[in-house]
Amino acid sequence: MNADVSTPTQAEALAARILTPREHPLLLVSSTTDGEFLFDIDALRDELDGIAEVVTIETGPATKHLELLLPPKAQVFNGAARSYPVDFHADPDWHRSHLRFPNHADTGDLVDDAMAQTGRRTVQSAPAPRIRRAAGIVQGFFAHDTCAMVRLDDGTVVTATSALLPPDIPLAAALIPGERVSGILEGRELQPEPLDADLAAFVDGAHTLALVVKVTDLRATVQLHPRVSVILRRRDVDLAEGPVSDVLQVGDMIRVRVHRAPGHEVALSLADADPSAPLVPSLALVAGGAPWLGEGRPTEPKHEKTPTDAAEQPAAPAASTPVPTGDLATRADVSALAHEVAALRGDLLAVTNLVGRGGATASDGAELKRLRAENEQLRAKLADERAERAKVEASLSEASHDRREAGRALRDARRAAERAHVDPPAARIRFEIERTWGNRTAPGARARWPPREFTFGAAVLGPPPRGRAR
Incomplete structure (x- = not known):
C-alpha cells in the first residue's frame, strides 16, 4: 500500500492540517522502515468513515520533516500511530494525542x-484507558532486557517498556537497577519518556564521563549521550601521541575534560583530564532517571520480600544485569561477518549500565571481559575471511589470465591453420597482404584505394624447400 504522505512537501501540508482547526480528528498511521503498515488501514477507514480522517505516512524523510514542524513529542514514525483532536492547534500537548505502537495496541x-x-463511540468501542504519571525504583530487567520491573512509590509493581523510546536508546541503557525512573502509566505499563541531549551543563573546563564506542590507532569515538558522539584524536588521548588503541578499548568509561569555544562544537580531552576534579553528572536518558554513566555506582540492591510483597508482585523471570547476548554464529561470507562486528557497537549501549558501574562486582567484570573476548574472536574471524577472500580473488585473477592466454593461443592456431591451407609461398604471401589491406582499409575507402597489382621476384620467394619442386 502506498502512503498518502511520502515527501517533505506533503509532510508540510500535513503539518498545516494538523495545526489548524478541523471538523474531524486526524488519525495518522506511519509505516515501518520496510514500508509496511501494521495496523489495518482498511478497517480504520471503514469504521471511522465520516467520523475521523485516516492518513498514512511513509517512515523516512517525510516523518523526519514532519517531526521538525510539529510540537515536541507529537511525531509519528516506524509503524506507530496517533489521533490528533480537532483543536490540537489551540492546545498542542502531546498527551492529548496518545501514541500507539503495534506491539502494544491494535486497530480497536x-x-x-x-x-x-469526537465524543462519539461505536458499540464495539471501550473507554480509553486512564493515563497518569508515576515514578518508582527499577527492580531489574527481564525478557532479554526489553522490559523492566519497577516498584512505584505506592508499592505497586508494574512493567516498564520502551514504547516511547527511540530505537537507538534501548531500555537497558536508559534504566538503572536501584535508581528512580518516571513515566506515563497506562494500566500496569510504565512508559519512560526520552530526554533530549542537553549539553548546556558541560561548560568549558568541566569534567564528566564518556563511553568509548570505537577505537583505532589514530582516534577514538566516545559518547556523552547515545546521540552525541565526539572524536578523540591521538593528542587528546595521549600527550606522547602513541597509538590510541594502547590506551583505550571499546566499552571503557573514561573521565574527560570539556573544551567549548564560542561558535564551535563540544570537544573532549582525556590527556589533560584532572583525576581529582569534581564531575558534572552525565546525562539522563529518560525523564526522572539517573545519569546513564556513573563512577562507583552501587550494585543492584537486594529487596527483602515480605509476604505482602510476594502477593503483590507478579511472577516474572529473574532480573538480570543488562548484558546482551549477541549472535556469535560463524558467518560464511565476509559481509555477514562485517555486519556482525558492526552490530557489537550497537550492543554496547545495552551494556552501558554494566560499564557505568565501574566494576561494581566481580561478575560484572567477568561479563565485560567475556564480551571483549568475543569481540576479539569476531575480529579474528573477519581477518580470516578477508584472507580467504583475497585467495579467491587471486584464483579468479589467475583463471582470468589463463582464459585470456587460451583465447590468444586459439587465435594463433586458427591463423596458422589458415596459412597452412595457402600454398605455395607466393599465394600465402599474397593472402597475408590482402588480409592486411582489408583490415587497415575502411569499407568505404576500399573502392578508392584498391590493392595494386604486384608480382614476386626470386629474391622474395627464395629457393624452394628441400625435396619440393618449384
Missing part, C-alpha cells in the same frame, strides 16, 4: 482514540 485502540476525541 486507534478507533477508541478517535471516537474519544
Whole structure:
C-alpha cells in the first residue's frame, strides 16, 4: 500500500492540517522502515468513515520533516500511530494525542482514540484507558532486557517498556537497577519518556564521563549521550601521541575534560583530564532517571520480600544485569561477518549500565571481559575471511589470465591453420597482404584505394624447400 504522505512537501501540508482547526480528528498511521503498515488501514477507514480522517505516512524523510514542524513529542514514525483532536492547534500537548505502537495496541485502540476525541463511540468501542504519571525504583530487567520491573512509590509493581523510546536508546541503557525512573502509566505499563541531549551543563573546563564506542590507532569515538558522539584524536588521548588503541578499548568509561569555544562544537580531552576534579553528572536518558554513566555506582540492591510483597508482585523471570547476548554464529561470507562486528557497537549501549558501574562486582567484570573476548574472536574471524577472500580473488585473477592466454593461443592456431591451407609461398604471401589491406582499409575507402597489382621476384620467394619442386 502506498502512503498518502511520502515527501517533505506533503509532510508540510500535513503539518498545516494538523495545526489548524478541523471538523474531524486526524488519525495518522506511519509505516515501518520496510514500508509496511501494521495496523489495518482498511478497517480504520471503514469504521471511522465520516467520523475521523485516516492518513498514512511513509517512515523516512517525510516523518523526519514532519517531526521538525510539529510540537515536541507529537511525531509519528516506524509503524506507530496517533489521533490528533480537532483543536490540537489551540492546545498542542502531546498527551492529548496518545501514541500507539503495534506491539502494544491494535486497530480497536486507534478507533477508541478517535471516537474519544469526537465524543462519539461505536458499540464495539471501550473507554480509553486512564493515563497518569508515576515514578518508582527499577527492580531489574527481564525478557532479554526489553522490559523492566519497577516498584512505584505506592508499592505497586508494574512493567516498564520502551514504547516511547527511540530505537537507538534501548531500555537497558536508559534504566538503572536501584535508581528512580518516571513515566506515563497506562494500566500496569510504565512508559519512560526520552530526554533530549542537553549539553548546556558541560561548560568549558568541566569534567564528566564518556563511553568509548570505537577505537583505532589514530582516534577514538566516545559518547556523552547515545546521540552525541565526539572524536578523540591521538593528542587528546595521549600527550606522547602513541597509538590510541594502547590506551583505550571499546566499552571503557573514561573521565574527560570539556573544551567549548564560542561558535564551535563540544570537544573532549582525556590527556589533560584532572583525576581529582569534581564531575558534572552525565546525562539522563529518560525523564526522572539517573545519569546513564556513573563512577562507583552501587550494585543492584537486594529487596527483602515480605509476604505482602510476594502477593503483590507478579511472577516474572529473574532480573538480570543488562548484558546482551549477541549472535556469535560463524558467518560464511565476509559481509555477514562485517555486519556482525558492526552490530557489537550497537550492543554496547545495552551494556552501558554494566560499564557505568565501574566494576561494581566481580561478575560484572567477568561479563565485560567475556564480551571483549568475543569481540576479539569476531575480529579474528573477519581477518580470516578477508584472507580467504583475497585467495579467491587471486584464483579468479589467475583463471582470468589463463582464459585470456587460451583465447590468444586459439587465435594463433586458427591463423596458422589458415596459412597452412595457402600454398605455395607466393599465394600465402599474397593472402597475408590482402588480409592486411582489408583490415587497415575502411569499407568505404576500399573502392578508392584498391590493392595494386604486384608480382614476386626470386629474391622474395627464395629457393624452394628441400625435396619440393618449384
